[in-house]
Each structure stands twice: as C-alpha cells, then as structure tokens.
Amino acid sequence: MRVLVIGSGGREHALAWKIAQSPKLTKLFIAPGNGGTAEVAKNLAVDITNHDAVIALCHQHAIDFVVVGPDAQVVAGLGDDLRAAGFACFCPSKAAGQLEGSKGFTKALCDEMDIPTAAYGRFDTEAAALAHIYANGAPIVIKADGLAAGKGVTVAMSVEEAEEAVIDCFAGAFGASGAEVVIEEFMEGEEVSLFVLCDGTNILPLTTAQDHKRAFDGDTGPNTGGMGAYSPADVMTIEQYDDAMARIIEPTVRGLAARGTPYQGVLYAGLMLTADGPKLVEYNARFGDPETQAMMIRLESDLLELLFATATGALAGQHVVWKDQYAVTVIMATNGYPGDYGKGSEIKNAEGLNTPDLHVFHAGTRREGQRLLAAGGRVLNVTALGSTVKEAQQRAYAGVDQIIWPEGFCRRDIGWRQIAREFTTSA
Incomplete structure (x- = not known):
C-alpha cells in the first residue's frame, strides 16, 4: 500500500x-x-x-x-x-469534524444526547460575554469557539483574568476562531485524554494519556499546544472508563450517525474526572499532539491496518495490543514559546539517540545541509518507555540532556502527578 x-x-x-x-x-x-x-x-x-x-x-x-x-x-x-x-x-x-471546529456545536450535541459536560453559555458579543462573567464570577473558563492551535482556552481564576480573555477574543487575538466564545463553569478534578477509533458504527478503544498544557513546571505559565504527555493515565479507573464510554463516547457516535454525519476517524475526548464522574471538557477530531508520540512508542499492533479499517468501515473484529510499559514524551520548545520566538537556531546531537526504549520525534525542524535547525515553537519530542512513569521520565530527560540547544527549553516535571501517586503507592 x-x-x-x-x-x-x-x-x-x-x-x-x-x-x-x-x-x-x-x-x-x-x-x-x-x-x-x-x-x-x-x-x-x-x-x-x-x-x-x-x-x-x-x-x-x-x-x-x-x-x-x-x-x-x-x-x-x-x-x-x-x-x-x-x-x-x-x-x-468536515461535518463530523465540527466536534473540534466549533465548541458551540459540541455543546449543543451534549445537550441533545444528555452527555455530561460543564454548564456553559455561548456568546457572539463582548458585552453579553462580560455580563455572563459578572453574573457568575470566577473561577470560570473562557474558550474561543473555533480552532486556536491549543491556545484559545483561559482558565480564569479571577474576574479580571476572565475579562481580559473575553476582550482578547473579540479583539481578534484568535482571528475568526474568537468571533464567538463559549464560557463554561470551572470543573474540579484531574483531566485525562481518552482515544478511540470509530468507523461510523463500530468503536475500538485505544488508550489514555495525560497532557501538560502549561508552559512551565508546576502547571504554571500560559497555555500551549502541549509541553509533554504520558500514557497510559492510570488515574482513570476502570469504572470511570466504562462510565465515559457509556455516557460520553457512545452517545456522541450515535448522535452524529443519527444526524447523517457518521464519525470515521480517531475521536479524542478530553475528560475531567470530577466527583460526579467523568465529564467532557472538549473533543478533538484527530490524534493528540503530544499524546500521539507517547502512544505510538507503546503500540504493538499494525497502525496502518487499524487506520485503514477505520477509514473503510471494517473495525469490527479488530483489536489493539499495547506494550506493558508507560511512555513519557517531553517537548523541547524554542525560548519564548508560546509567545514570540526566533527561528533558525542550530540543534546539535539530536541524531543517533534512538534506541528501542527512546525515540526523538521531530516537530518544528528543518535541514540546511548537514545542520538541523529549529523552525517552530515546539521543536523536538523526546519520548521514552519505562516500567513506571518515573523510569520513562528519567530515560526521556536523559535523552533531553544529551541534546545541545541553548535556544530551547522544556518542562522538567512531565508525568509529575502520576509519579507522585507511584511514590505514595510504593512508600
């Protein structure tokens, strides 16, 4: 093929x-x-x-x-x-892809199919959005309705921060994507990504992961497209997984099929594990980045066979095999990201690091003869396997530390929540 x-x-x-x-x-x-x-x-x-x-x-x-x-x-x-x-x-x-292309579309589907999600309002004027904030207070979540490269979401811990986010959206910070905003209640809990394949009718669960959106250690700094991830995310219990499949994933697939827009592809659900069970944060209509890097190094099955079966309506009878290991991927980004950053800095010693337990995936890079240059915000994805998240993290950072790139930075705590749980369990 x-x-x-x-x-x-x-x-x-x-x-x-x-x-x-x-x-x-x-x-x-x-x-x-x-x-x-x-x-x-x-x-x-x-x-x-x-x-x-x-x-x-x-x-x-x-x-x-x-x-x-x-x-x-x-x-x-x-x-x-x-x-x-x-x-x-x-x-x-394109019709089914509105799950990601319009947060308002997804919220309306949740209403229709009784899918648990955060209470929300959808606004097409700054005045109405601000009035909603003043009526509800903070913490509160502001989202540009359309695509914003993973950066159109503000978890505002104060009314002033929420005001600024709304004003930025309507001032054009995210272009047409911010012409409407969705404002949601703040949900307490830990967020997990759940991935499934769907061929329009059949659903094949893949795995879970946990992304790290904030730019700096301790989940501080601005939102980014993702600074690292680990997989699987064991914080999600079997009971929570079954609940999410039954009340979130399956009704979504049924609802889209009933509308005449069946979903064929990978469905990526961002879930909040609340005291009331999993709730949908948002959908993405493609593989996650950086979750995919952690997933692919764990995958034993033939990916091409799975993707082709999804695209041709032949998922029935397929199954997926994963390595019995954890994976951690660490994003190396250009200084200044997710704000303004330079391009063209040279990266040395990123070649030849790959082993069965570690792989360096490229993102924003380009070649200039024999030189490897940074050409984007998120530049390299150093991905490693381990028997625990801690072991995978140690291997990933050992790889990071061999790469010579003064103009780059990374978080040093990818997987920290699960590592804390591993330490508590072993103590």
Whole structure:
C-alpha cells in the first residue's frame, strides 16, 4: 500500500514512524514533513491548505491511502475532497469534524444526547460575554469557539483574568476562531485524554494519556499546544472508563450517525474526572499532539491496518495490543514559546539517540545541509518507555540532556502527578 501522511509536526512524525513498521506498506510519503521525517518517509513539498494540490500529489505518486494529521485540515474538509477524488482517507468528514471546529456545536450535541459536560453559555458579543462573567464570577473558563492551535482556552481564576480573555477574543487575538466564545463553569478534578477509533458504527478503544498544557513546571505559565504527555493515565479507573464510554463516547457516535454525519476517524475526548464522574471538557477530531508520540512508542499492533479499517468501515473484529510499559514524551520548545520566538537556531546531537526504549520525534525542524535547525515553537519530542512513569521520565530527560540547544527549553516535571501517586503507592 502506498501511503501519504499529511502534516509536519511531531504527531505526524510519530504516525509515520509507526506506519513505516507495517508489513502492508509499500511506500510511505509525508507532506510536507519536517527535518526528521525523511528517516522514515519521503518528504513532499506541498501547500496542504491547497486541496487541489494535495489531490494532484496523490495522483502523481499513485497514493492508495491518505492519513490526515492536523486539526486545521480536518476542519477544512480535506478528507471529503480526497474521498470525492477517489482516494481512501483516514480523516473525519468536515461535518463530523465540527466536534473540534466549533465548541458551540459540541455543546449543543451534549445537550441533545444528555452527555455530561460543564454548564456553559455561548456568546457572539463582548458585552453579553462580560455580563455572563459578572453574573457568575470566577473561577470560570473562557474558550474561543473555533480552532486556536491549543491556545484559545483561559482558565480564569479571577474576574479580571476572565475579562481580559473575553476582550482578547473579540479583539481578534484568535482571528475568526474568537468571533464567538463559549464560557463554561470551572470543573474540579484531574483531566485525562481518552482515544478511540470509530468507523461510523463500530468503536475500538485505544488508550489514555495525560497532557501538560502549561508552559512551565508546576502547571504554571500560559497555555500551549502541549509541553509533554504520558500514557497510559492510570488515574482513570476502570469504572470511570466504562462510565465515559457509556455516557460520553457512545452517545456522541450515535448522535452524529443519527444526524447523517457518521464519525470515521480517531475521536479524542478530553475528560475531567470530577466527583460526579467523568465529564467532557472538549473533543478533538484527530490524534493528540503530544499524546500521539507517547502512544505510538507503546503500540504493538499494525497502525496502518487499524487506520485503514477505520477509514473503510471494517473495525469490527479488530483489536489493539499495547506494550506493558508507560511512555513519557517531553517537548523541547524554542525560548519564548508560546509567545514570540526566533527561528533558525542550530540543534546539535539530536541524531543517533534512538534506541528501542527512546525515540526523538521531530516537530518544528528543518535541514540546511548537514545542520538541523529549529523552525517552530515546539521543536523536538523526546519520548521514552519505562516500567513506571518515573523510569520513562528519567530515560526521556536523559535523552533531553544529551541534546545541545541553548535556544530551547522544556518542562522538567512531565508525568509529575502520576509519579507522585507511584511514590505514595510504593512508600
């Protein structure tokens, strides 16, 4: 099978790395890829926002199957256009992708299907949004309705912080994505990511993970696209998992199918484990980044087979096998991220670190001859396995410490909640 992966981040590198291990693969391409993806696939330069150009590329390289990685391409309907052109594609439809493209859409579906989530209001004027804040106080959560690269959410601990977030949204901080805002009640609990595959009818659970959104240690600093993750997230009990599947995942799939927009792809639910059971924080209509990096290094099954079964309605009878280990991925980012940051700094000694227990996935990198240069905010994803989260964390940071990049930074506490639980259990 000739396969094309769409995207250029660490998620796409991890997906391509795992797909490359499939015996069903004939040739692997990635568009546009990054400075590390050429180790597993042929990089193809193309503007992935130009759907006609992507389709032409598929014809040129006789592609059999396309795997779409980024959220923007899901929401823009790239999967629909590829399927209309005759290509099998792992990507939800544009209609189903509204689960991620519009927080208001998802909230309305939750109302319709009685899915537990935070109480909310949806506002298209600054005045109405501010009035809601003044009436309800803080803490409170402000969300730009559309895509904002993981940065359109403010957990405001004061009314003043909430005011600022609303004013920023309506002033254009997130472009059209902030033209409407969803304001939610603050939910107490620990957040977990739950991933499943769905072929429109059948649901195949994958695994759990926990992301670290804040830029700095101790969950401080601004929200980012994610500074690291670990998998699986054992804080979610079997009972909570069963509850989430029965009251959140399954009603979502039923509701979308009943609307005539069946969901085919990976469904990524951000869940809050509250005292009243799991509640939906948000949905993403694609694999998580950086959760995917931690998931792929744990996956034993043939990823290509699973993705193709999802895209072709053949998930029934499929199962997934995971290594009996934990994985931790640490994001190395450019100084200044998620704010303004420079590009073009050289990274040394990131090559040759890969072992069966550790892999360096590239995100914002590019090649200039023999030199590896930073070309984005989140740049490298150092990912390791261990028998405990602590062991996986130690291996990941041992890898980080071998990379020479003065212009970069990382959090030094990825997995800290689970490590604290491991310490308590062993004490």
